[in-house]
Amino acid sequence: MLLIRCPYCQEERPELEFRNAGEAHIARSANMAGETDDDFEKFFFIRSNPKGIIYERWRHMHGCARFFNAVRDTVTDKFVMTYKAGEPKPSKLPGVAK
Template identity: 60%
Template structure:
């Protein structure tokens, strides 16, 4: 079971306190009515599925109830960092090659 640092609680807690709620940094178009079907479809359904680091939203549902963002590595399942909603994704050092 993973340990996840909630950026609001500042506490590393067990995975079962959290829910994954999908990709982060997908902003809702400010005026949806002006979008084309393709643009709206993109907003609704198209998500990156990278091998490696991914920005995700998590909900501390059995804790403080806050939504926050996390950078997770999809290969190792390791949380690289977590940060508060509204904050920009931290600059990531590019993956160090061994």
């Protein structure tokens, strides 16, 4: 069972307390009704499926209940780091070569 650091609680807690909530940094358009079909397809259906670093949303469901973002390596299954919702995608990742 993985340990995940909740950026709000500032604690590592067992995976059982968390729920994955899909890919992070996919912004909902401010003009949703005006989106083209192509844009909507990109927003709603298309997800990256990388071998390696992925940016995900997680929720500390059985803790503070906050949504936050996490950087995970899909090869090792390791969490590289977590950060609060709304914060920008980190430009530098600890321990990960570019």
